[in-house]
Amino acid sequence: MGKTFKNIHASSFGKFDGISDKIPQWIRANGGQYSKDISKNITHLITTKEAFKDNVEAVREAKRLRTIKIVSFDWLEDSLLSKNRRPKRETEYLLANILKSEKKKRGNEKVKIRKREEEEPRKKGNLKNQDPFGRKRKGVKAGTAVSRYHTYTDEEARVTYNATLVRLMQGKSCKERYVVRVYESNREPHVYATHLEYSRIGKQQSQLLTPLKADRDLAVTAFKETFKDKTGKEWEERLDDILPEGKRDTDGKLLPPHQNWFYYEDRAGLLSNFLRGVDAPDGDDMVTVKQDYLDASLQGIEHESAQDGNGERPGSDEPNIVYDLTGPDIEILSCPRDKYIRSASPN
Known part of the structure; x- marks a missing residue:
């Protein structure tokens, strides 16, 4: 034995x-x-x-x-x-x-995988954009879904589901920004997707809030929930000029602005100032345009047309200044050289 x-x-x-x-x-x-x-x-x-x-x-x-x-x-x-x-x-x-050792090993493997995924897009010859709606920029291809979708507009309600939300950063004049959009497929039957993009100096990231082939109700609901989560307001109340009650910490103290709500950047309001040659509300975003008349339909945005000395509009034979409002920037498609001095995006 x-x-x-x-x-x-x-x-x-x-x-x-x-x-x-x-x-x-x-x-x-x-x-x-x-x-x-x-x-x-x-x-x-x-x-x-x-x-x-x-x-x-x-x-x-x-x-x-x-x-x-x-x-x-x-x-x-x-x-x-x-x-x-x-x-x-x-x-x-x-x-x-x-x-305990196995758990630590799994954690290390996850870290390695995450680092590898972060480094892969930077490697030469393997530039890859994970954002399906990302724009083409230097060294990065456009997202795979960009050409197959467009920003969704509810024609009946005359509402475009595209919102820019901004907040000043602590001790800085710069901002952090969220852009949330609902995209609609170009092909029918239409499918939808809700996309959220975050940006500030030195950082940019994005995510899909719904699958690429979601139905319209799901996409719109995700858009509205995100809007309320970031601004403290319902989407339908975005233009009522009523500020939500500020966020507070666990002791009930009001949080500073850089930790509080984002505010909705009313692009229609910015465009109105742009068309009148008025400086944009933010000191760092200046817009100056001189124009003697305007005779173009701007997708339901009200504007004033210039008048001559007799209170009448210029002759119809004069060319119009036409603006493209479908993208994130305001683009002049046609403009008489002697009428146009300078333009810039309100963003």
Whole structure:
């Protein structure tokens, strides 16, 4: 009879691939004691990862007694095969240590994967844009969905689901900005997607709030929920000039502006100033335009047309100044050279 386990009083619990009944025999044949029940006399509990994770009664009792070492089956096997015929040191076989090490390893793998994904777009020849609605810029291709979708406008309600939300940053004159849009497919039957983009100096990121082929109600709901979450107001109340109650911390103190609500940037209002040659409301966004008349329909946005000295509009043979309002910037499509001095995007 061997003496490998002469000072060991073991127990076991769990499924060991058909050799559970062998464990008592091996321990006793090598000078140890074996008991089925857990007691303060037990020195080692041999069990499985699953039983340890599930915290079954035998494991729970062993943890409570604290003096029992809860080890894996490998400890038993390696001890029996050891050249010096002594039990292996338990440290690397303790299930608590094994599971902790595995968790750390999984965490490290996730970090490696995340870093690899962040670095891949920067590698030459592997420039990739993860944003399906991202614009084409230097070194980055346009998003795969850009050419297949357009910003959704509810023609009946005369509402375009496109909102720019801004907030001043702490101690800076610059802003952080969210742009949330609902996109509609060019092809019928129409499918929809809601897209959110965040930007500030040195950082830009975006995400889809719905799948690319969502239905209209889901996309519009996601748009409105995001608008309220960022501004504290319902989308339908965006133009009522009533500010929401400010955010407060856990002590009830009002949060500073850079941590408070974003505000809706009314592009129609900015355009109105743009057409009249008025400086934009933000000191850093200046717009100056000189025009003697305007005779173009601007998608439902009201404007005043210039009049001559007799209170009549200029002759119809004069060319019109035509603006393209479908994109994020205001673009002049046609303009008489002597009427146009300078234009800039209100953003």
